[in-house]
Amino acid sequence: MELPEEYIVQKFYQFAGYPKYNKSTNTYSGGCPICLEGSSWKRKSRLYYIVKDVAICCHNCGWYSKPPKWIMEVADFSYEELRADVESGDFEYGIQDTLPERVNVHDLPRDSINLFDKTQVQYYKDNDTVRKVISTVVDRRLNTATNRPRALYLSLDDFVHKNRLILPFYDSNNKCIFYQSRGVLDRCLRERPKYLSKQNSDKxxxxxxxxxxxxxxxxxxxxxxxxxxxxxxxxxxxxxxxxxxxxxxxxxxxxxxxxxxxxxxxxxxxxxxxxxxxxxxxxxxxxxxxxxxxxxxxxxxxxxxxxxxxxxxxxxxxxxxxxxxxxxxxxxxxxxxxxx
Ligand SMILES: [Zn+2]
Structure with a gap:
């Protein structure tokens, strides 16, 4: 669905914290209502609506999507509700009759390394991030705890969850249907929320x-x-x-x-x-x-x-x-x- 720009701006002003327009870059910025930007709320603006790309992204939690998906998320709208909301306004608009992709079909973040798999860990043994995350796992007894899950993961290049400990949520068919990642590195803990959830997915x-x-x-x-x-x-x-x-x-x-x-x-x-x-x-x-x-x-x-x-x-x-x-x-x- 293509939304009129005025509508997007109106919603950005409604849901982003302390929104502002930057004329020189033709972007809108503000506080991200999805992650609340941890401790930098009200100090920094990491959420952007980039008009020329018709995209909304957050440099804190990594949210990146077209405006309809973002509005559905922050306004808690279904597709039909979004459509009705647009139609109730005085905007020029064009609507395609396709449902936007909302379900995250990936079981795990990109290229996840299983930290309980000795061969995989051996391969990355000289990588500082892998070593740091494993040492946290050991310090917290997560590798010996009786009720530990069958795997713990780490991704070195996922856009949202990279360099964080990934905790897989399995269902009764042993399928990973959800995950959370936890910050481990000091810098990550300072700048981003301690826990981040898989996006567009039910807990x-x-x-x-x-x-x-x-x-x-x-x-x-x-x-x-x-x-x-x-x-x-x-x-x-x-x-x-x-x-x-x-x-x-x-x-x-x-x-x-x-x-x-x-x-x-x-x-x-x-x-x-x-x-x-x-x-x-x-x-x-x-x-x-x-x-x-x-x-x-x-x-x-x-x-x-x-x-x-x-x-x-x-x-x-x-x-x-x-x-x-x-x-x-x-x-x-x-x-x-x-x-x-
Ligand atoms: Zn965010």
């Missing part, structure tokens, strides 16, 4: 393929990395603090397959993190069971991975988790004793 559950068929309790953790250390746990790749829905539709469908199992949420320590405290409260209020960190551990460690690294564990004993799992009123009372 699924990390380590879903590791759940045993006769599981009695499924543990739900926020970040994929914590899931390495808890048997029968899945990572949800972040839950929204403001949203009332903690899981995506796809994630709910996947969990429904294990409807007989009890669900327990294991978040970061409520003793150290206001956001975690708030989310725990929301989960309790919506009827979920939660692990509430005991003070001794929770005041010392901010999350499962930090605790396992310090105590040199490859797994958290689920009996410990069970002991500090609470539901309903008991959970509320327990949580009320914590103030951050």
């Amino acid at each position: 699924s559950l990390f380590n879903y393929d590791n759940i045993s068929p006769d599981v009695s309790t499924i543990y739900i953790v926020e970040g994929p990395i914590d899931s390495f250390f808890i048997k029968n746990s899945v990572g949800v790749a972040g839950i929204q603090e403001r949203s009332t829905e903690s899981l995506t539709v796809l994630q709910k469908q996947m969990l429904n397959k294990f409807f007989l199992a009890k669900r327990v949420w294991v978040l970061d320590s409520q003793w150290q993190d206001q956001a975690s405290l708030k989310k725990t409260k929301q989960l309790i209020d919506s009827g979920e069971c939660v692990f509430i960190w005991p003070e001794k551990l929770g005041s010392r460690y901010k999350d499962i991975n930090e605790m396992c690294v310090d105590l040199q564990l490859d797994e958290v004993n689920t009996e410990v988790l069970e002991k500090f799992t609470y539901c309903g009123l008991k959970a509320s009372i327990k949580l009320n004793r914590i103030s951050v």
Whole structure:
């Protein structure tokens, strides 16, 4: 679909942060509403609408697309809604009757190296980035953790995810249907978000393929990395603090397959993190069971991975988790004793 330029500009002004026009280059710039540009929000403008290329790109998260796709993403429009929105305005326009490509069909970022494959790693043994990422994997015990996924990846030249640790999300057919990448290099961590998700793709559950068929309790953790250390746990790749829905539709469908199992949420320590405290409260209020960190551990460690690294564990004993799992009123009372 070809959109009128005025319409694109109007949407850019509506959704980009602090938008500006640069006459000499004929570009519009602003803050990227997709990645929020990490700590550089309001200090830098890394999102551009390049009029001559009819393209919108972000130099922070790597977003690059034609305007319709960007508007659909930021305005949360379906193709039909976008079309209706254009038609409701006073613009000249031309519409092709083809649906734009929205689904990301690539299983993994470009040329991903499997860090658990000795032959591949051997081949790159002199590459500094490969060495640095592997040393982080080892330091964090990700190569020995009991519930680790069957592969971890690294791409040296993907446009968005290069030089980051790639965490593959497999479904029950062992197909990688989603991934997140985590920054490892110092510069990358300073300049870009710690976690980036596969674009144009539904969030699924990390380590879903590791759940045993006769599981009695499924543990739900926020970040994929914590899931390495808890048997029968899945990572949800972040839950929204403001949203009332903690899981995506796809994630709910996947969990429904294990409807007989009890669900327990294991978040970061409520003793150290206001956001975690708030989310725990929301989960309790919506009827979920939660692990509430005991003070001794929770005041010392901010999350499962930090605790396992310090105590040199490859797994958290689920009996410990069970002991500090609470539901309903008991959970509320327990949580009320914590103030951050
Ligand atoms: Zn961005």
